Amino acid sequence: MLGEAEHVWERILSDAEKDELQSSYKGALTEPEYFPIPDLSIYKKYSFFTTKLAEIVRGCPHNCRFCGATMYSGRKYRYKKLENLVKEIENWDNSGKIAHFTNTNLIASPKKTREIMNRLRDFNLKWWSPCSVDILDHEDLIKSVAEAGCMVLQFGFDSLSKETLKSMNKQFNIRRDYRTLIKKCHDYGIEVSGSFIFGWDTDTKDVFKDTVEFSKDADIDFPVYFPLTPFPGTDIYNTYLSQGRILTNDWSKYNWNTCVYRPKNMSGEELLNGCYYAFEESYSTRSIFHRLFSRPRGFKEIMLLLFISASGKFVKRFSKPYWLGTKNALSSS
Numbered sequence: 001m002l003g004e005a006e007h008v009w010e011r012i013l014s015d016a017e018k019d020e021l022q023s024s025y026k027g028a029l030t031e032p033e034y035f036p037i038p039d040l041s042i043y044k045k046y047s048f049f050t051t052k053l054a055e056i057v058r059g060c061p062h063n064c065r066f067c068g069a070t071m072y073s074g075r076k077y078r079y080k081k082l083e084n085l086v087k088e089i090e091n092w093d094n095s096g097k098i099a100h101f102t103n104t105n106l107i108a109s110p111k112k113t114r115e116i117m118n119r120l121r122d123f124n125l126k127w128w129s130p131c132s133v134d135i136l137d138h139e140d141l142i143k144s145v146a147e148a149g150c151m152v153l154q155f156g157f158d159s160l161s162k163e164t165l166k167s168m169n170k171q172f173n174i175r176r177d178y179r180t181l182i183k184k185c186h187d188y189g190i191e192v193s194g195s196f197i198f199g200w201d202t203d204t205k206d207v208f209k210d211t212v213e214f215s216k217d218a219d220i221d222f223p224v225y226f227p228l229t230p231f232p233g234t235d236i237y238n239t240y241l242s243q244g245r246i247l248t249n250d251w252s253k254y255n256w257n258t259c260v261y262r263p264k265n266m267s268g269e270e271l272l273n274g275c276y277y278a279f280e281e282s283y284s285t286r287s288i289f290h291r292l293f294s295r296p297r298g299f300k301e302i303m304l305l306l307f308i309s310a311s312g313k314f315v316k317r318f319s320k321p322y323w324l325g326t327k328n329a330l331s332s333s
C-alpha cells in the first residue's frame with residue numbers, strides 16, 4: 001500500500017476476501033471530509049501508553065530533503081473538519097491518559113490551528129503533538145496551544161549548524177532561535193521534545209558531543225537523536241543514490257537503527273556509536289535528575305518527565321546492540 005489508504009482500503013479488503021490481492025496498491029491524497037473517524041475501542045486501553053490518538057492535520061508546507069512524511073501526505077496541508085475532530089474526541093474514553101495528535105505539523109496553518117485550539121479548550125485534555133519551529137513567530141499561538149491542554153511539543157531541530165540546516169533545505173529553522181523557543185514553551189508550561197539527525201555531509205565527529213551539550217544547556221526536556229535515514233523517494237535518497245552511496249535496498253534496514261548509506265566524515269559504525277553516546281549521555285540518571293530539578297513542575301508534568309525519561313532509557317538499551325559495534329553499520333568499502 002503506497003500513500004494514503006482511504007481511497008483503496010475497501011478494495012484491498014475485498015481483494016483479500018477473494019484471495020486476489022495485488023502485489024501493491026497506490027493510494028491518493030484524501031480530501032479532509034473523508035478523513036475517517038477511527039474505532040479506537042478495538043484497542044485494549046490498558047495495553048498502551050495511550051489510545052487517545054487523533055489527526056488534526058495532514059501534510060506540511062515545508063520541504064526538508066530527508067522528510068518521508070511529505071512523501072505520502074504531501075506538502076499541501078489538509079485539516080480534519082472541526083466537527084469530525086470534536087466527534088472523535090467525544091468518543092474517547094475518560095481514562096485521563098494523555099492524548100497524542102499524530103500530525104505532521106500542528107501549525108501548518110496558524111490561522112486554522114488557532115480556531116481548533118479555541119475549540120479544544122472545552123475538553124480539558126492533556127496532549128502532545130509534533131510542531132515546526134515557526135510557532136516562535138506566533139507567541140499568541142504558543143499560549144493558545146498551552147491553554148488547549150498541550151503538555152509537550154515535539155520539534156525537529158535536526159541540527160545546530162546553519163550549513164547543515166541549509167543543506168537539509170531547512171532554512172526556516174535557521175531563522176528561529178532554539179533557546180528562545182524552548183524558553184517560551186517552558187514559560188507557558190509546555191515541555192519540549194527536540195530531535196536531532198546525525199550523519200549529514202557537513203557533520204564531523206564533534207557533532208555528537210556539541211549537540212548533547214546544547215540539549216542540556218538549553219534545557220530540552222526530551223532530546224532524541226537518530227542516524228540519518230535517507231528514505232526512498234526523498235531528495236537525499238536520490239542524491240546519495242546518484243553518488244553511489246546507498247548501501248542497501250533492503251527496506252527493513254531503513255529503521256533508524258542502521259546506517260544504510262556511506263557517511264562523508266565518519267564511518268557508519270562511528271555514526272551509530274555517536275547516536276548511542278548521545279542517548280547514553282542525555283538519559284543517564286544524572287541528566288534525568290538535572291532535568292527534573294531544572295524548573296518547577298506540577299505532579300502530572302513530573303510523572304510525564306519520569307515516564308518519557310524511562311522510555312529514553314529503554315530506547316538506549318534497545319538500541320545498544322544495534323548502535324554499539326558494527327552489527328548494523330553495513331559495509332561501506
Ligand code: SF4
Nearest residue numbers: 060062063064067104
Ligand atoms: S517540517 Fe517536519 S514534517 Fe515538515 S517537511 Fe520538514 S521534517 Fe517534514
